[in-house]
Amino acid sequence: MENDTNIEQLVDEFSRRIEAITLAEAENNIIPRFNQLKTIACVDAEFRVHDDIPDEFKQGIFAQPRSYPAKLRFANATQRDDSKKDLRGLSIRLSDVKGRVLWGEPGFQDFILNSYPALFVATPKDFLAFTRARQEDKKLWFFLNPLAPHLKSLWIVFKASKKHLSPLDIRFWSTVPFRLGESDEQVVKYSVIPCSGHRTEQAVEPGENQLRAAIKAHLQQGPASFHFAIQKQSDPFSMPIEDASVVWDEDVSPFQTVATITIENQDFDNPESLAACERCSFNPWQSLAAHEPLGRMNRVRREVYARAAALRNKE
Template sequence: MPSPTRPRRGVTARRLALVAVLGTLAGCGEEPPPALGEERVAPGEAALGAAMTERILEIGERHRAAGEPIPRFNQPKTVACATATFEVPPLDDDLAVGLFAEPGRFEALVRFANATRQDDRDKDLRGASLRLFGVPGAESLAGPPGQQDFLFNSHPALFAGTPEAFYRFVEAVADERLWWYFVNPLAPQPRSLMIALRARGQPDSPLAVTYWSTTPYRFGEGRAVKYSLRSCAGDPAPMAAPDPDHPDHLRHALAEQLEEGEACLSFQVQFQTDPEAMPIEDASVVWDEDASPFRPVGRLILHRQAIDTPQALARCESTVFNPWNTHPAHRPLGGINRLRRAIYQAAGAQRTTHNATLAGESPP
């Protein structure tokens, strides 16, 4: 990520303190096995989260000082922004929880994104962020109540799946040496590197991708799930990009499809059935779909619309998605999600305020 100033170097008192925190996190003693849906908050996690927020805001400050728009720390390119309807059908009793308790329809907004690349032709991890509006009982961190957010990646595991791993990743990005996260001989990350390499793909359309939440969420009391968003059974195959050599070919592919008609994505849940093989606190571990298959609980209908207008793209650019905009029955679980609450809120406020000011608009 380009920067007009060099990041701070050297060993500081703050970093020495964080080294001690990381050692504490890594050195926890033996504990009894967790129960289904049980979280285990490590000592020092709050300090780790505060340090990560500081470093991410530091990156944004470099862009602000250079008079540049501040991109999202993760998934910076908005590939497409579409309105939709989220439909909940009648469900079995074990699925009829929270926003899925009764059949219903909710207005929705979905943002498709690239994780790191501005050019759609490059291999990359892809993402989707979904917001539902008017969900009874859903609580928002900012803005009106009733907003329910879901975040997805195009790979079922995160390469930095614990708070301490994610902190090391943030440090590497802030110091402009991302490669060091993967090859640092003092803290090698070969498994993280393999996940990162396997996660990259070159799809023909955002609708040709299967998305996973990677992190777990409550599904009523004492139960945990991961989410997935994938093509509806029997839905026509997504259209191939009309201009595959264009850097915005994914946007163009979806735009062409939604000019012709609707598209459907199935929203599914996978229950945690083994608290050790399906951990809450490590998002780098894939939950076995043979042991616990995904089950459909809703459908996302993308209506016929124009998605490649400046107004459509600007709407998603000004939206701050956060998994803590949620119904209590679907509260985020695990260390990565606990960190996301403050980090996404602070970084989102910095980004939207500065970018609106830069564009001569009123901050949101």
């Protein structure tokens, strides 16, 4: 059980530090998320599972060709100003899901993705070291400390931070792996790939809310769509479970589309919708057993996300 004790210690220290960091960043009595703090938009969507997917992928929510109502949250990781370089986040919650969930409320399946295929740190221990550095305002030291440098992390942050014109044109990845099916045979990652007819070619209303404006402008001229795709682990060494900083090579194991997400025009840019988006929360463990989150990074996230969301929504 040493492993579990270790996870508990990580969860406790993470939660303590995240509480202190996010309380210090609160504005107008709103405690922001520790990560993906700027809400760009929450939109309703349709998540339609295709009927021609490989038999081995027909598991959990992909077992039958059908549609699920979905809610999508688009966010910026660190910047409140959309025009700045950043990593973007996409969180998805499907509803009307049948079956027992591993955590949370029955009927829902969450997927949480980032706009870069790897996380900037390999393990929860490294993430915690970064969190300590963030709290002490020594982020650069975390990357460049000559005794324990994290140069690969710095390189990933550099490559992942980009200016974007619209979240509807960005590709997203789960970065960490999940089981597919209830046996141990299939380990997968997810990607959400834009496939709309329309692309945003220049900034819409350039400035701090330009990504929200771009979503609005796109939906006014037609629906937006994404493919939801699965990548299978085909080699446990080059496609590890326990190193979140490794990109699984798509030439070796390509992503295969299993569903399409469609977002129709709607009114999401209003104070009520944005406030509800700020309050909502996601958790990778809000999941059917057929999509169980794998690895230590995901084990830590279960309780850390739950505590962070509870803190944000405390009356």
